[in-house]
Amino acid sequence: MDKNRLGSFLFFMEQSLNIKRILFIVLLLCEMAFLVGAYWPGAMSIDSVSQYEQAVTHTYEDWHPPIMAWVWSCFILVYKGPIPMLLFHTFMFFGATALLCLMYSKKNRISWIWLILPLLPFIAGLSGVLWKDIGMAYAFFFAFALFHLGIHIQRQSYYSYLLFFLALCFFLYAFWVRDNAIMASAPIVYYLVTIGFPNWKKIYIFGVSCIILICLFCIGRGINKYMLDAKSECPTMHMKIDEIAATSRIVGKNLFFKESTVHEFPVEELPIVHLDKGWKFYSIVQLTDNLLKENWYSVMRNEPWAYLQAKLRLFNNFSRFPIKTPRCVSYFVMHKNNYGFTFEKGRASDILYSYVNTTKNILPILFLPIFWIPLAGILFLYVLKRNDLLGIEVKMLSSSAVCYYLGYFIVTPTPDYRFIYWIVLATTVATFLLLCDRYSYTSSEFSNI
Structure with a gap:
């Protein structure tokens, strides 16, 4: 193995293992234990039960993109039930949060802000519900954190390539787990191409991005039809x-x-x-x-x-405009099933339910797109002229939130909060990135690309 690469990695790990970062890890583990305990063994609606049935029988339908059911079927080989999917979602969310928290802990005065992310009421309320909406949001988030870390270490090192590959895997899962994920993915792909080829004209970047999106969409359809033999339904x-x-x-x-x-x-x-x-x-x-x-x-x-x-x-x-009561901001339910799965609310569940719903009653706007979409637009405009990596990442996340929202005009579902969960998470992460940049010990966390 290249000694320089090994030395670079060991130096990075050495810098990671200081008291402050260890404390952050311990606190994140406590938060994770609380949220997992509140939702143990995982809340399941009729949609979740249907996907689990497909995972057990290996008989897939495209009412829900079958990639989640297929992944669940792999988990079933190790352990049956909802717990593996709950842990998978938890791993993606807290893995992403931990990476960003540790990366900013040395150079930033408010790196602790990432410790708040899992406990925000509009994030924590659905953290343990086994819906593809939540899985998509967490997969996008984890892919972003892995990509961010890959560039942070060293762009052309072995470890950065490994991180980029892992980021691609989770991005593809997010892309294929919801039919309308293509709307959220479009800005992400565009800005990734921009980062990879900064000297290209915008029209070329746009064209290549469209080709990539079309190819990924067709590959997903091919996997559903020819590999998983998913029965054609009418999801709309x-x-x-x-x-x-x-x-x-x-x-x-x-x-x-x-x-x-x-x-x-x-x-x-x-x-x-x-x-x-x-x-x-x-x-x-x-x-x-x-x-x-x-x-x-x-x-x-x-x-x-x-x-x-x-x-x-x-x-x-x-859009719940003018301000209307948000729907389904938490979901502590196990839908009737033939597998004996039950959900009993414990002390942690009661605390989380009270916390989330009290916040909803006091500040309902925090659970509505009429708050998050304008905020995403403001963030985008704020960094519009920034061409450094942070500016591009904020534009990527905020525009992904807006495009995902606009996609619902084409196919409009019921106004459940879960449908805007990625919008909320992406905008929150973009906000935190800007705050960390503002309170960095150095003049700029990121160099121009």
């Missing part, structure tokens, strides 16, 4: 139904096809799940996937302005 079915119902309300007539059992319903009896929480409505529409898609297209063609108004109304509700 309920969103299409909501949009037809919302447009029907605006034009004042029922726009569902006559083949649907709700075709004769009065307009006022067509519930919009986003607004009315009428989940049972989906099961009585009874349109095949093809007919529903055709019905949806016909509404867009025949009532374009009313459809646009309906989309804006649904997106506005998703």
Whole structure:
């Protein structure tokens, strides 16, 4: 092994093992124990149970991208149940937090701020829920921290390449674990290409980024279809139904096809799940996937302005604007299942639940996109003219948050907090990076690239 490389790595480790950093590690371990204990063995909704069933049977569906179920099936070989997935999510989140905390601990006056991250109510509230939304956010975060460390050590060393490879693995997991992760990934890929090829023209960077995103998207679809043999479903079915119902309300007539059992319903009896929480409505529409898609297209063609108004109304509700009560900011539930999994709230669960929901009641805006999206925009504009590494990283995270949010206008889900979890985490990390840069012992933590 190259002595210079080994010496560089050993020096880095020696610098890492000081009293301050050991204290930080101990405190992070205590925080991790608290959050894992609060959510032990892992909270599971009906979606989580469905993915676990796929992991057990190896019969996958694309209603949820099957990559999470496939990873879970690998964990099952070691230990059955929700615990391995809970620990996997915890490892990614606290691994990323620890890396950033230790990297800033020597050169920064407020490196302790990273110790606060896991305990922030808008982060901790869903930290132990086994949803792909949470897994995607943590995988993106861990990939970012690994990449950040790889550049910090030495850009062309063996260890930096190893870290870049690991970062790529977790980035790919995040990219493939949610269908709309491509929206969050677009700015990340763009700025990674910018870092790799700083002298390229922006049009070339944009073109290469688009090619990379298209290739990754196609590879993911190929894995789902040909390797995992995932059964084709219609994951946007309920969103299409909501949009037809919302447009029907605006034009004042029922726009569902006559083949649907709700075709004769009065307009006022067509519930919009986003607004009315009428989940049972989906099961009585009874349109095949093809007919529903055709019905949806016909509404867009025949009532374009009313459809646009309906989309804006649904997106506005998703954004909780004006300020509305945030939904599902914590989730201490184990959905009914055939595996005997149960969830019993303990003392730690009660403390966390009270802490998160009290914060929600006092400052609901902290759980709403109408706070985080403007903040992300402000951060982006603040570093717009900075071309050093920190400026690029802040632009990467803040623009990823905004693009991910805008993607929900295309496919608008119900306004659950979990759907903006990455937005919140990315914006918070970007804010912390700027604060650490502001209170660095040196004039600049990062050199120009």
